[in-house]
Amino acid sequence: MTCPFLKETQVRYCRNAAVRKLIPLAQDVRADEKCSSEDFRSCQLYQAQPEEHAASGSCPYLCESLMQYCGAAPVTKFVPYSESLLSRCGNDSFRYCELYLAMAHPGQPAEDADGVSMPNWLSYAPNHMWLDVTDDGVCHAGIDAFFSRALGNIERISYVWQQGRHRPTAILTVDGVDLEVVFPLPFLLTKCNLYLRADPTRLASEPYTGGWLFEGVPEPDMSAHLLRGDPARAWMEREEGRMSEFLQRQADTPGGLAHLADGGLFAPGVVRHLDRDQMLALFHEFFSPYASGE
Numbered sequence: 350m351t352c353p354f355l356k357e358t359q360v361r362y363c364r365n366a367a368v369r370k371l372i373p374l375a376q377d378v379r380a381d382e383k384c385s386s387e388d389f390r391s392c393q394l395y396q397a398q399p400e401e402h403a404a405s406g407s408c409p410y411l412c413e414s415l416m417q418y419c420g421a422a423p424v425t426k427f428v429p430y431s432e433s434l435l436s437r438c439g440n441d442s443f444r445y446c447e448l449y450l451a452m453a454h455p456g457q458p459a460e461d462a463d464g465v466s467m468p469n470w471l472s473y474a475p476n477h478m479w480l481d482v483t484d485d486g487v488c489h490a491g492i493d494a495f496f497s498r499a500l501g502n503i504e505r506i507s508y509v510w511q512q513g514r515h516r517p518t519a520i521l522t523v524d525g526v527d528l529e530v531v532f533p534l535p536f537l538l539t540k541c542n543l544y545l546r547a548d549p550t551r552l553a554s555e556p557y558t559g560g561w562l563f564e565g566v567p568e569p570d571m572s573a574h575l576l577r578g579d580p581a582r583a584w585m586e587r588e589e590g591r592m593s594e595f596l597q598r599q600a601d602t603p604g605g606l607a608h609l610a611d612g613g614l615f616a617p618g619v620v621r622h623l624d625r626d627q628m629l630a631l632f633h634e635f636f637s638p639y640a641s642g643e
């Protein structure tokens with residue numbers, strides 16, 4: 350699938366010009382334009398290298414090419430058709446482009462498991478992180494809606510590495526406590542979502558789009574260690590039950606916490622109702638790279 354903002358157009362340009370100026374064919378041709386008429390013989394650029402057997406009609410240096418451009422960008426920049434297919438615009442990676450997100454405002458995905466949204470094109474790790482591998486050989490990873498609901502709004506995000514082969518790691522600060530979020534499988538990290546440093550609330554409000562954390566090159570067989578489709582949905586439902594049980598177990602502590610999971614899904618930002626030790630215990634149970642989902 351390509352980005353809905355990716356447009357294409359035929360352009361013309363002069364092969365002899367020092368600076369290549371691309372003119373869309375759809376644009377009105379000026380009445381005094383020389384290139385596509387017999388007047389090309391009076392052009393200085395043509396005269397610098399005249400062709401002996403030039404056909405009549407239009408200049409032999411006038412070329413046409415198919416280009417693509419982003420219809421959402423404030424300034425139009427043409428790229429050759431073949432190049433745009435290699436960029437995020439020409440495949441499913443467009444879902445993580447800031448311009449696309451700003452213009453399209455994609456909502457929460459329709460698919461969910463008992464109230465926790467869960468897009469079916471993603472794979473899920475036992476510590477509630479998702480992975481999306483797209484046709485261009487690029488992957489994106491982030492935290493799922495269960496994880497982001499438990500955290501609520503975070504105060505700060507830092508990345509441990511921004512490049513190289515690692516288990517990608519970010520430090521999220523919630524209620525003054527630093528929590529280490531680690532994708533459990535290593536891959537070649539090429540980029541982190543630095544926009545989140547300016548606006549970390551997107552991690553909670555858009556966990557599957559603008560709240561992505563890591564971009565990189567996937568390793569073979571990564572998907573074999575992750576869950577998708579019906580098994581992922583069944584696992585998520587079990588996780589909701591496990592969270593209720595965890596909060597029930599804290600009910601004996603002063604203040605009690607059972608009410609945070611009363612009637613089903615736990616309350617948004619549940620970790621903020623816990624003391625530091627309880628928060629770390631919950632994090633270790635569900636979101637550490639050693640979480641097994643059991």
Ligand code: SF4
Nearest residue numbers: 352419438443446449
């Ligand atoms: S730059 Fe972004 S919005 Fe524009 S075409 Fe590419 S993916 Fe779409």
